[in-house]
Amino acid sequence: MTAMTTIGEPAELKKYTGPQRAAALLLVLGKTHGAPIWESLAVEEVKELSSAMAQLGRLPAPVVEHLLVMFSSEIAGMASLHGSFETTERLLGNMLSDDKVKEIMDDIRGPSGRTMWDKLSNVSEGVLAAYLKNEYPQTVALILGKLKPDHAARVLSELPREMGVEVIGRMLRMDTVQKGVITEVEQTLKIEFMTNLARTQRRDPHESMAELFNAMDRSTEEAMLLALEEKSPDSAERIRALMFTFEDLTGLLPAAIATIVKQADKKVLTLALKAADEAARKIFFGGMTERAASLLREDISNTGPVRARDCEEAQSQLVLLAKTLADKGEIMLVDPKSDDAVIL
Structure with a gap:
């Protein structure tokens, strides 16, 4: 057991790369203790560590002991754990090359999603369209063809009209695209768009x-x-x-009002409209069936005195509901301060 307390790094350890050291440690931990770690890894990381593990060969005992000592001493010395971008980057830096760490960190700092197309679906249409305006229509057609139809439609609406028509034409004429071309486009998006977006996107x-x-x-x-x-x-x-206030909701399109009314809690809707003027009430009633509107009018009339604060809270809840629906792409919130802008 004296070797377990050796402070110096064994000479054999120097020939192992970061991924090989990580793979060796996971090999020693085995199924029982290593399973939670494997489960938390991305598919690409599993592949990389599996490849490194398959090429390890025979591991000298001093190397195994040193890796376990380092692992156990670092864990034992922690009063608590704090996960952050910085701690994650430092940890990866001990196992992977600088280029690989940079690639992973740029990736996780960007929009969430397992694939490039998932990530693009989480980028606002305005930002994505601004980038695609400088691309060839054929490339834009390929990219939009990989997105969800609703998101692709919103991106198209942000492109210049002539370019949008050209892209639609290319999408209609597009044949089966070779896998190599798609891979090349994905790599370009990752390097030229996602990485820059992760660095520059600040709220x-x-x-x-x-x-x-x-x-x-x-x-x-x-x-x-x-x-x-x-x-x-x-x-x-x-x-x-x-x-974005309750009064702004009255400027929404009828379809958006109908969606909000359908999703809203009836008690919340009753309190919110009790403090609203008749013009605002008519707009919300217009999003219901005549029977539902009649019942809601009765509920408002039958509701006794209510604190103004409760009504204001109900109106705030409707605003939050509208924003949630807009984030999901179910409605558009028309900004009353702009004739054609939308808040998504």
């Missing part, structure tokens, strides 16, 4: 703050915005412009 803090203000009750919201206007009028104006 405007005003957007997060607008969501926070949307969740406040009206009196607190207004008091905070007025106070902010005194110190930073530009920020306050930006936040107000980004906020």
Whole structure:
């Protein structure tokens, strides 16, 4: 057991790469102790470690002992674990090459998804269209053909009209695409688009703050915005412009209103409309059947005195529901501050 306490690194260990060391450790841990680690790995990582394991050959005892000592000492010395991009990058750096670590970290920092096409489906149509405007129509047709129809349609609507028509024509005439071509397009997207997106995509803090203000009750919201206007009028104006309120819902298309009404909790809808004016109520009633609208009118009339705060909270819940539906692509939220912009 004296070898287990040896601090120095055995000379034999130097000839093993990072992936080989990781593979050796997993080989020693076996099925029982190594299964949780294998299950947490991506398919590509499993393949890489499996390949390294298959080429290990006979492992010298000092190498095995040293790997176990390093593993157990690092785990024992941890009071707690903290997972983050930084800790993950440091850990991978001990096992993989710098290029591989960079590739993995750029990948996980980008939009989520197991395949490139899953990831593209999580990129907003405006951002994706801005990139595709500079590509050949044939390439754009191939990419859109791999996306979900609803997402591809939204991207098409963001492209210049002439280019969009050209892309549609190419999609109609497109034959079976060779696997090598698809692989090349995927690699180009990964290098030129996803990596840059992961590095440059930063959310405007005003957007997060607008969501926070949307969740406040009206009196607190207004008091905070007025106070902010005194110190930073530009920020306050930006936040107000980004906020989406209950009143803004009345500007939605009838189909969107109908979807919201269908998904909303009836008690929430009753409270929200009790504080609304008649014009707003008519818009929501228009998204229901006559019978459903009549019943809702009765519920509103039969509801006794209600605190204004409860009604405002119900209206906020409808706004959050609308945003959730928009994120899922089920409705579009028309921004009343722009004639043709949409909030997705």
